[in-house]
Amino acid sequence: KFTSYFSVIAGAVALSTISPVGISAAFAAPVVFEIAFNQPETHPQFKALQMFAEGLKNRTNGEYSAEVFPNELLGAQKETVEMTQTGTVAMSVAAASLLESWNPDFSVFNLPYLFNSIEEQKDVLNNPEIVGDLYNSVTDQSVIVLGSFTAGARSVYLKDRFVKTPADLAGKKIRVMQSDTNVQMMKHMGGVGIAMGQGEVYTAIQTGVLDGGENNEIVYSSLKHAEVAPYFSNTRHLMIPDYLVMNVDLYKELPDGIKTILKEELAKAFAFEFDAFAADAAKARADAEKAGAKFSDDVDMEAFRAAVKPLVDSKLTNDVTKSIYQKIEALR
Ligand code: GCU
Structure with a gap:
């Protein structure tokens, strides 16, 4: 507020x-x-x-x-x-x-694991x-x-636990950015996506409106989200x-x-x-750790990737998005 x-x-x-x-x-x-x-x-x-x-x-x-x-x-x-x-x-x-x-068509760049x-x-x-x-x-x-x-890679952070698989997000209310694709993404990842602006997240976690958020290490550290949600799991699900x-x-x-x-x-x-x-981002992670954050690399990335696959497929529906997606794959 x-x-x-x-x-x-x-x-x-x-x-x-x-x-x-x-x-x-x-x-x-x-x-x-x-x-x-x-x-x-x-x-x-x-x-x-x-x-x-x-x-x-x-x-x-x-x-x-x-x-x-x-x-x-x-x-x-x-x-x-x-x-x-x-x-x-x-x-x-x-x-x-x-x-x-x-x-x-901009949703092509809002897709997880792109x-x-x-x-x-x-x-x-x-x-x-x-x-x-x-x-x-x-x-x-x-x-x-x-x-x-x-904006680097985004990962999930919660107030009370690490996340290893989509099942760990069951019932968890996680802030996402104001995009339908991002709300759907969190559903596929196992949680409940609540869309809001970045500036409201700290208080929303503190007051229990949210159980956590997802962002890169720089925002996590600079907005002091570690104070209210210290369990940062490296899901690295979104590079938006x-x-x-x-x-x-x-x-x-x-x-x-x-x-x-x-x-x-x-x-x-x-x-x-x-x-x-x-x-x-590496410096921000170290700063967040000093402020009490704990980071986990024990994440089943393949399970999350499989969980969001239907969303990715559902967004690649026309020539523009398909062609951009194919060009990205070709560059790999
Ligand atoms: C990232 C991104 C911002 C955005 C923010 C958010 O940090 O760089 O542009 O505001 O996420 O979660 O809203």
């Missing part, structure tokens, strides 16, 4: 200071793109976005730059993605799960031959996907990216030369983040 109330207040204050078109001083240089971000400043995506902002500023002699608003200051992801649609902010980082309500490593993901997620059409498919919803960050989305009108209005600089600087930022993530 406290977290979400605080976000609303903080969001309202911050919003009153920015222009309604997502950029400060719309008609005068310098142009500053506001970027909504839901994680703390220590997150590798924050560092990557700062790097992008700096590169953009340097290469346009200060005419264009960006300002990142971390910690859900402008709202939870679901809200900030909608603010990007209306142009209230220029860009937002959005977990991939959120975009499937705009175009169901990738085996960050390296595999890196080869796919910013490869225009594989994702170009998909990323451009939401321009009719006023946004464009500029590219992807990795985070997209950087931008208001499409703002993007289209940019001069071609600026578009090129923007894309080049983003490519550097995405590459940096993919390379930095694993080390940051």
Whole structure:
């Protein structure tokens, strides 16, 4: 409760200071793109976005730059993605799960056990031959996907026990992201998926609304979820990216030369983040252990993989999703 109330207040204050078109001083240089971000400043995506902002500023002699608003200051992801649609902010980082309500084909990247490593993901997620059409498919919803960050692998954590097989999740209420695919995924994994924004999870576990959550080590550690759910089992069931989305009108209005600089600087930022993530996740795991978390590798991954197979099959129903899936398999 406290977290979400605080976000609303903080969001309202911050919003009153920015222009309604997502950029400060719309008609005068310098142009500053506001970027909504839901994680703390220590997150590798924050560092990557700062790097992008700096590169953009340097290469346009200060005419264009960006300002990142971390910690859900402008709202939870679901809200900030909608603010990007209306142009209230220029860009937002959005977990991939959120975009499937705009175009169901995005669910292909929301499927469990799709990738085996960050390296595999890196080869796919910013490869225009594989994702170009998909990323451009939401321009009719006023946004464009500029590219992807990795968010590592997600695993299940509970307040009272480790998880080895799907049977261990029976009756457990686990927070998932706001996506139908993710709710169904948790059902196939044996538990009960409760969809909500990231900022509400700690209190929901503490008060018993949830028995646990699922996330990567960085979020688990930085949001102190170990304090309320110290049993982290390495199910590594989901490698779901985070997209950087931008208001499409703002993007289209940019001069071609600026578009090129923007894309080049983003490519550097995405590459940096993919390379930095694993080390940051390992550090986060060590930090969480110091704070009392216990990690288990005793997970029957094959049992979970088999349990979610029907879900994967049910989502690969048209040419777009099948072709992306086949390209991912071909790269293995
Ligand atoms: C990941 C992801 C975030 C997302 C979060 C969540 O950490 O990087 O973009 O917000 O999971 O669980 O909501």
